[in-house]
Amino acid sequence: MGSKQIKHYNKVSIHRILATRLAIAGIIISFILGVAVLLIERNKVGEVVLDRALQATVHFNAEAGSLLDEPGLPDHEGIQRVLDNVISRGVKLRNSRYGKVGHSVFIDIFDLDQNKVAKFLDSNHENIKTVETHMHSSQSPLSYNKDWYDLIRIKGNPYIKFGVPLTNSNGEKVANIVGAFAVSSEVVADFRCRALKTTLIIISIVLVTTGLLYPVIIKLMNRLTRLNYRLLDSQLETLKVLGSAIATRDCDTDAHNYRVVIYSVRLAEAAGLDKNNIRTLIKGAFS
Numbered sequence: 001m002g003s004k005q006i007k008h009y010n011k012v013s014i015h016r017i018l019a020t021r022l023a024i025a026g027i028i029i030s031f032i033l034g035v036a037v038l039l040i041e042r043n044k045v046g047e048v049v050l051d052r053a054l055q056a057t058v059h060f061n062a063e064a065g066s067l068l069d070e071p072g073l074p075d076h077e078g079i080q081r082v083l084d085n086v087i088s089r090g091v092k093l094r095n096s097r098y099g100k101v102g103h104s105v106f107i108d109i110f111d112l113d114q115n116k117v118a119k120f121l122d123s124n125h126e127n128i129k130t131v132e133t134h135m136h137s138s139q140s141p142l143s144y145n146k147d148w149y150d151l152i153r154i155k156g157n158p159y160i161k162f163g164v165p166l167t168n169s170n171g172e173k174v175a176n177i178v179g180a181f182a183v184s185s186e187v188v189a190d191f192r193c194r195a196l197k198t199t200l201i202i203i204s205i206v207l208v209t210t211g212l213l214y215p216v217i218i219k220l221m222n223r224l225t226r227l228n229y230r231l232l233d234s235q236l237e238t239l240k241v242l243g244s245a246i247a248t249r250d251c252d253t254d255a256h257n258y259r260v261v262i263y264s265v266r267l268a269e270a271a272g273l274d275k276n277n278i279r280t281l282i283k284g285a286f287s
Contacts, residue, residue, distance in 0.1 A: 018217060026210045033206070034199040041195045046149045047123050048101055049160040049181045050070070054147060056104075057164045057177060068168045073111045073175060080118040083109065087120050103185055105159075106131050106180040117175060122182075130154050135161070145173055157283050158183045232279070 061068065064082040067075050087104070105122040122128055134154055138161075149162040159180050166175040261282055267279045 014260060018221065019214065022210050022217075026206045030206045031197075033202045037198045037202065041191055041198075045101075045187060046151060046160055047269065049183070050149045050162055050164075052101065052146055053104075053149075053162050053164050053177070053179065053181070056086055059089075060177075061166065065169055067165060068174050069170075073117050076117050079109065083118045083143050085118055101259055102160075102182045102184040105182045105203065106135050107246060108178050110136070110176045110178065120279040125182060126155060127155050127182075131159065131182075131203060135178070135180055152180075158188060175261065181209050 012150055060082060063085065064079055067073065067078045067082065073079065087107070105125040105128060106119070107118075107120040108116055109118040111117055121132060132153070137154070139276070145165055147162070147164045149160050152159050152161050159182055161180055162178070164177045165173045168174050212221060264281050265278060268281050273281070
C-alpha cells in the first residue's frame, strides 16, 4: 500500500468516525432535550389544573368560612353542601373554554386527624370506580402545608392527582382537599401536538448545528493530519539520511538495516500490531 493510498484510507476513516460520533451526539442531545420538553409540557398541564383547584378552594373557603372556624369541623353536612355547590358551579363551566382542560371526578376532604369530612364522586365518569379505588389505595401527603400535584395514569388515561390545604379565617390549616382531575382528550391531543412540534424543532436545530460544525471540524482535522504526515515524512527523511551516512561508511551495515526494517514490519503485521506501534518499530529498527 503506497503512501497516497494510506493517506486516503486514513482520511476516509477519520471522516467516517467523525460523522458517526457527531450523529450519535446529535441523537443523544435531541433525546435529552425532547424528554425535557415533554416534562415541561406535562408540568404546564399540572400547573393549570392546580390553579383551578386553588381557585375552587378560594370559593370554598369563602362559602365555608364559619364552618371551617369551628374546632374539629363538626358540621360535616354543612361542609358537604358547600362542596356540592362549588362542584355544581364547576359543572356549568365544562362547556366553556375554561372547562376544556377537564374536570374533577373525585374529591375527598379530610380534617387534621385524617377523618373524612366530605366527598364527591362523578358517577357519570367512565373510570370512576377505578379512580376511587386508586385514590383510596394510594397514600396522599396529607401532612403537607402547601398545594401539590402528581400525574397518574388509570387505564391508560391521564389524571392529575392534587392536594390543597384548607385554612380558617385566621389562616390556620384545618383540613386537606385531595382530588383527581380527569384531563380532557383535547388537552392531551394539544399536549402531544405541541410536544411533537417542539421536539422536531429541537432535532432540526441540533442536526443543522451538527451539519454546520462538520465541515469546520473536518477542515481542522485535515490540517492536523497534514501536519502529522509532514512530521512523519521529516522523521523518515532523517532516518534515510542516517541510513545513507551508514551506507557511505559500510554498505553491508546499510543493507542489514533495511532487512531488519522489512522483517520487523512483516512480523509486526503478522502479530496484529496497530499502525502507531509499527511506525515506532520502524524508527527503532533503523537505530
